[in-house]
Amino acid sequence: MITFEGAAKHYPDGTVAVAGLDLTVESGRTTVFVGPSGSGKTTSLRMVNRMVEPTSGKVLVDGRDVRSQNPAQLRRSIGYVIQQAGLFPHRTVRDNIATVPLLLGRGRGRARARAAELMDLVGLEPSQAKRYPHQLSGGQQQRVGVARALAADPPVLLMDEPFSAVDPVVRTGLQDELLRLQAELRKTVVLVTHDIDEAVRVGDRIAVFRPGGELAQYDTPERLLTHPVDDFVESFIGYDRGVRRLAFFPANHLSLREDVVLDDQDTVERALNTVDTAGEPWALVVDQRRLPLGWVAADRLRREPSGVELGRLDLTAYGHTFDVERDSLRAALDAAVLSPAGRAVGVDGDGRVLGVVSQADLGGAIWSVSG
Amino acid sequence: MNAVWDWGSGIVDWAVANWSHPGDGERGVWPLLVEHARLAYVSILIGLALALPLGLACVRWTRLYPPVLTGVNVLYAVPSIALFFLMLPYTGFSDWTAIVPLALYTLVILLPNVVDGLRQVPEHVRQAAIAMGFGPMRRLLTVETPVALPVIIAGLRVASVATISMVSVASLVGLGGLGQLILSEGFRRQFDAPIVVGIVLTVLLAFATDALLVLTQRLLTPWARRDGRRGKRRHRATVPAGEATAADAGTDPTQTADSGNGARPWTS
Ligand SMILES: Nc1ncnc2c1ncn2[C@@H]1O[C@H](COP(=O)(O)OP(=O)(O)OP(=O)(O)O)[C@@H](O)[C@H]1O
Ligand SMILES: [Mg+2]
Numbered sequence: 001m002i003t004f005e006g007a008a009k010h011y012p013d014g015t016v017a018v019a020g021l022d023l024t025v026e027s028g029r030t031t032v033f034v035g036p037s038g039s040g041k042t043t044s045l046r047m048v049n050r051m052v053e054p055t056s057g058k059v060l061v062d063g064r065d066v067r068s069q070n071p072a073q074l075r076r077s078i079g080y081v082i083q084q085a086g087l088f089p090h091r092t093v094r095d096n097i098a099t100v101p102l103l104l105g106r107g108r109g110r111a112r113a114r115a116a117e118l119m120d121l122v123g124l125e126p127s128q129a130k131r132y133p134h135q136l137s138g139g140q141q142q143r144v145g146v147a148r149a150l151a152a153d154p155p156v157l158l159m160d161e162p163f164s165a166v167d168p169v170v171r172t173g174l175q176d177e178l179l180r181l182q183a184e185l186r187k188t189v190v191l192v193t194h195d196i197d198e199a200v201r202v203g204d205r206i207a208v209f210r211p212g213g214e215l216a217q218y219d220t221p222e223r224l225l226t227h228p229v230d231d232f233v234e235s236f237i238g239y240d241r242g243v244r245r246l247a248f249f250p251a252n253h254l255s256l257r258e259d260v261v262l263d264d265q266d267t268v269e270r271a272l273n274t275v276d277t278a279g280e281p282w283a284l285v286v287d288q289r290r291l292p293l294g295w296v297a298a299d300r301l302r303r304e305p306s307g308v309e310l311g312r313l314d315l316t317a318y319g320h321t322f323d324v325e326r327d328s329l330r331a332a333l334d335a336a337v338l339s340p341a342g343r344a345v346g347v348d349g350d351g352r353v354l355g356v357v358s359q360a361d362l363g364g365a366i367w368s369v370s371g
Numbered sequence: 372m373n374a375v376w377d378w379g380s381g382i383v384d385w386a387v388a389n390w391s392h393p394g395d396g397e398r399g400v401w402p403l404l405v406e407h408a409r410l411a412y413v414s415i416l417i418g419l420a421l422a423l424p425l426g427l428a429c430v431r432w433t434r435l436y437p438p439v440l441t442g443v444n445v446l447y448a449v450p451s452i453a454l455f456f457l458m459l460p461y462t463g464f465s466d467w468t469a470i471v472p473l474a475l476y477t478l479v480i481l482l483p484n485v486v487d488g489l490r491q492v493p494e495h496v497r498q499a500a501i502a503m504g505f506g507p508m509r510r511l512l513t514v515e516t517p518v519a520l521p522v523i524i525a526g527l528r529v530a531s532v533a534t535i536s537m538v539s540v541a542s543l544v545g546l547g548g549l550g551q552l553i554l555s556e557g558f559r560r561q562f563d564a565p566i567v568v569g570i571v572l573t574v575l576l577a578f579a580t581d582a583l584l585v586l587t588q589r590l591l592t593p594w595a596r597r598d599g600r601r602g603k604r605r606h607r608a609t610v611p612a613g614e615a616t617a618a619d620a621g622t623d624p625t626q627t628a629d630s631g632n633g634a635r636p637w638t639s
């Protein structure tokens with residue numbers, strides 16, 4: 001547990017970086033500090049490992065004032081992931097990761113064995129052990145940064161914008177990795193970001209900072225999105241918070257239509273029958289393994305010869321699908337909005353179609369969870 | 372054409388005839404070459420041995436640097452000849468008369484490189500080292516100095532060439548290795564073979580030393596071998612901060628931190 005007790009940082013030039021922070025970070029959870037640039041997130045984070053000393057108030061880790069410990073020793077017991085990874089360019093990946101075990105005086109052999117373990121944990125290939133940092137991609141460098149921070153198995157892990165230097169796709173992948181690692185390791189993680197999406201995604205608790213270094217709100221992601229305390233928080237999390245909130249509701253309660261899912265060997269005639277009976281303007285065509293092929297409109301079917309197999313027609317792209325078991329209402333809604341047919345395709349873990357859901361039906365489901 | 376050929380072969384003949392004198396180890400071109408190399412290398416090594424700790428100190432205690440740099444630059448402004456003569460009363464005709472001023476010149480050239488090299492260590496690397504729990508001294512020695520090595524060696528290359536050529540001036544006080552061929556023998560005899568041999572051998576020695584340093588750099592900093600972008604810095608190799616960050620950008624695809632208020636496809 002990390003406790004900030006009225007911790008403040010005033011710089012001699014008059015800047016108030018952090019104005020009296022009172023906050024308790026729970027053990028074994030991920031707490032995210034989020035806020036606009038200059039709101040004191042990094043400063044607060046660095047108070048924990050004494051890279052910044054508060055000018056008043058104090059910071060306790062497990063009840064112990066951090067100032068009672070030698071800074072260098074304290075830091076070896078707290079993992080730190082810095083923006084841009086901050087890898088040592090003159091050391092190989094393996095030796096970068098082994099840094100803290102070596103500082104702690106574990107033998108080189110043991111430190112390297114530990115590095116190999118961690119490379120595996122964060123998803124790096126053993127063949128990359130002897131590379132230098134500049135020979136890695138940005139995403140790989142971030143993984144090395146995380147592995148290095150975890151090498152001495154510290155109970156506390158501080159991360160300052162760990163994923164901001166990589167593209168959105170890689171970032172999402174790294175966030176997934178963090179969630180997986182955290183499910184396994186249960187560290188006390190404090191992560192700084194100014195990306196509210198990232199905060200909602202990885203945080204168990206979120207602290208929103210406002211300019212001037214004040215804490216605006218400290219809550220669970222869901223409460224933050226449903227009950228922002230004031231206009232600042234509301235505008236910071238964005239006006240689409242209603243849509244984001246849907247991320248907390250699973251998609252598996254949606255009722256999917258299976259009747260308008262047709263086989264690519266069915267004929268146009270059979271398809272017309274189906275859509276007319278169902279009263280639906282679109283049907284989804286799937287192949288023999290039930291993988292989606294595309295949409296066909298009822299109007300279009302009427303113009304085709306009745307004996308043709310559906311697989312021979314030019315179909316309308318189905319956009320992206322959602323995984324019924326794993327995805328949220330937000331993913332389903334997104335898929336429906338982006339679909340030319342106005343309908344989302346629900347699939348199982350192997351990508352096989354389970355059914356489709358229209359925007360109208362989604363609207364009903366959203367209505368029922370919003371109450 | 373023939374005249375040039377005769378002139379050239381005359382010089383080679385002279386060099387061969389005077390290369391060394393069995394029985395008298397003191398005379399000949401070879402002993403002078405050895406003396407030249409000895410004076411230069413000892414000076415360079417002493418200069419390096421002074422520049423490293425002084426540079427580290429200047430980076431550790433930043434307020435030290437401006438006065439030290441000024442002092443060292445003033446020294447550089449003193450003509451080398453004057454320094455050699457100033458040394459004479461204290462060191463006489465020993466090697467030290469040449470070595471002390473030459474080591475100082477090496478120091479002058481090298482110090483800014485050491486300091487700038489250390490300052491160019493990217494801030495995130497420095498911060499990372501602090502966060503990992505390196506103490507200040509350990510950080511300076513095991514992180515910042517190795518990372519600064521390419522810039523330091525670039526400075527050493529400039530300093531060593533300068534020192535090798537400056538050794539000759541010490542022949543005015545009776546030292547100076549190959550310089551003696553140029554000065555004493557050349558003047559006395561109104562004969563250009565010794566001058567040409569002296570110059571050619573000095574240049575060759577400088578080349579060989581430079582090649583040795585390039586090799587050393589390759590061995591010491593295998594991590595810096597990215598398309599030869601580093602280590603080719605000429606002169607007081609202080610590379611502007613802008614370039615240093617550009618070089619980083621090669622390492623880390625930099626901050627395009629889009630702050631994420633665009634709605635992205637979302638999966639929970
Ligand atoms: N050494 C310093 N001297 C004076 N002011 C400082 C110093 N370090 C930081 N500050 C100021 O303190 C405030 C908070 O800085 P901090 O780095 O904690 O912000 P941040 O929330 O991490 O911002 P960002 O998202 O841009 O990283 C800023 O206004 C900054 O300018
Ligand atoms: Mg910051």
